[in-house]
Amino acid sequence: MTIDMNILSQVVTVITDGMEFIGVISPCLKDFVDACTLILPITIHIDEAKAQVKPLTRQLEISRKQLTNENAIKLTTDQPIKVTFENVSFSYPSRKEETILHNVSFTIDAGKTMALVGSSGSGKSTCVQLVLRFYEPTDGRIKINEHDITEFDIYNYNQAIGVVSQEPILFASSIQDNIRIGRNDATQDDVIEAAKQAHAHDFIMQLPQGYETIICDGCMTLSGGQRQRIALARALIRRPSLLILDEATSALDSSSEKIIQQTLQQTSKGRTTLVIAHRLSTIRHADWILVLKDGVVIEQGSHDDLIAAKNIYFDLFKNYQGETLNVQPIEEANINQSEDSSTEIILDQEINSVLTEKNEEIKESFVKEETELLIDESSPGSLHSLINLLKLNSPEWPYLVIASIFVLASCAVSPAYSISLVEAIRAFNECTTSARMKKLYVFTSIMFVLGIAVVVFRIIEVRFDDDLIAPGVLIGGLTFALSYPVITFILPSLCAVAVVLYEKHLINPELIILTTALSSTTVYNTAAPSTPSTTTKAIDRAR
Structure with missing residues (x-):
């Protein structure tokens, strides 16, 4: 077996260069x-996001199983249901060591209203x-009409x-579409009827x-009470068997809260309703209060029974009454003021509508003008822009040539040495x-x-940020730095001058945002500080 010296020399050279580059790495x-x-902090956020997505994934798995179950029980629309909690305990999957509910038991009779306080x-x-089946109980079970909640068709x-x-x-759609989201097959009459039930018509x-x-933002401004009534109409249009009011009035002012309370009392009649509220005025008319x-049921009964017991609920209600007495005159003033200013609200809404239509007309004309400018076939292409960029950089050409020569020379040392060694x-x-x-x-x-050359490079070798930099790369970097102001300062300055001096089609909000981002970003990429002469040079070139 003979060994080819050419192959052997190439192998030795490659191994030598490889070891050298390992040292460079x-x-x-x-x-x-x-x-x-x-x-590491990013991975922590990713893990937290995965933990939050798990309940949704589990819900999809439940839906997939029960959609294929032909024997699943289906509820009849607009028929009140009975909800029963039997010794329900629960811990969130992300905090299994912490128990949120401890053997909670209660029953919401069909057509009755239950309030949860705490x-x-x-x-x-x-x-x-748990009622919405976002999670399953850790212990115990939940029954709907005496059937386990897992036996029902999820959809x-x-x-x-x-x-x-x-x-x-x-x-961001019409009021009609927002209400119809509750039931896709709803007619216009159904939408109006639901709005009337919610006192929104x-x-x-x-x-x-x-x-x-x-x-939408900038199109129509609705008060908190109006938005809440639209949301209530969206819930009522599906004629729900169970209506859940999760602190529906806690974010409203006093006048809006009274209107919503009256609406909720009327809409919950004959319908199974579960109410959660901090304000006790919302729940005092509930059939049963928990x-x-x-996570433990410490008291339950009707409003009158709990007041007579003079326990925790009595203290909560007494504190609430004190707060109500303090703000009652303000509430009456707010109601009168809201009634007197209804005409002004309508006028403001009409003005907003007119301004919105005018803004849309201006926006359409602006977009049309921008589109015609962009699709103009006679407009210069990227090659023309590159030539203009090189022209702007013409004073720095000597620096660029020197930088290129030194960088190429520094990079050519290793390949030239390898070739010379192989040929030798x-x-x-x-x-x-x-x-x-x-x-x-x-x-x-x-x-x-x-x-x-290597000896000379090693003699003048410098230390930069604790890393050894070859002189060829160093000199090339310094010369490149002298030409950086064109990219980092002159071009943003030209954009600013163009926006100020040129035609209106250049005054584009997106262009202004882009220019601002460019100027703020390039500050951190500047290798050499800009000088006043650089600013003067930019303005002279713009002229």
Whole structure:
């Protein structure tokens, strides 16, 4: 077996260069470790997000199983249901060591209203989440009409429940569409009937476009009570068997709260209703009241019975009455003021509508003008922009040439040395001594010159940020730094001058945002500080 000297020399050279580059990589390991350290907080947030997504994933799995279950029980629309908690205990999956509910038992009879009272963290919202099947009880079970809650068709079950939360979520669409979200097959008459039940029909008809009024930021301003009544109409349009009111009035002012309270009392008649509230005025007319503390039922009964017992509920109600007496004159003033200013509200809404239409016309004309400018076939392409950029950079061309030469020279040392070494080894394959010596002389001379260059580089080698920088790269970097102000300051200055001096189609909000972002970003990328002469140069070039 013969060994080819060419292959052997190439293998040795590659191994040598590889070991050299391993040494070059080692200083970068510090940056890698720093990056790993910085990413640790991000992974913590990712894990928290996964923990929050798990309940939704589990809900989808439950839906998938029960959609394929032909024997699942279905509820009849607009028929009150009976809800029963039997020794229910619960802990969140992310906090299994902490028990939120402890053997909670209660029954909401069909067509009755039950209220849950308690301080924050007592377990009221957890009960609602269990009824909505966001979670399953850790112990015990929940029954609907004497059937286990897991036996019901999940889609039909969700359609039979209406929820009104503390902060109503309204989408950027018409009022009619927002109400119809509750039931996709609802007709216009159903929408109007639901709005009437929620006492929202009158103020909707006073709006300029009625049910077609668009709800969005800057389009139409609705009060908290109006938004809450639209959300209530969305819940009522599906004719729910169970209506859940999760602190539906806690974010409203006193006048709006009274209107919503009257509406809720009327809509909950004959319908199973579960109410959660901090304000006791919302629940005093409930058929049954449950007082929770730290996940335990400590008191239950009707309002009169709990007041007569003079226990925790009595203290809560007495404190609430004291607060109510303090604010009662203000409430009456607010009601009178709201009645007297109804005309002003309608006028403001009409003005907002006119301004919105005018803004849309201006926006459409502006977009049309911008589009025509962008699709103009005669407009210069990217090559023209590159040529203009090079022209702007013409005073820095000498620096760029010097930088390119030094960087290329520094990068060419290792490849040139490898090629010279391989060719010097291959010279031994020459048959005659003269040819061998001639070839060795040429390539050893090249290696000698490269060695001198490396020695010179090592002598003037500098330390920058604790990393060794070759002089070729250093000089190239310094010369590149001299040309950086064109990119980091002159170009943003030209954009600013163009925005101020040129035609109106250049005054684009997106362009202004982009220019601001560019100027703020390039501050951190500047290798050499800008000087007043740089600013003067930018303005002169713009002219």
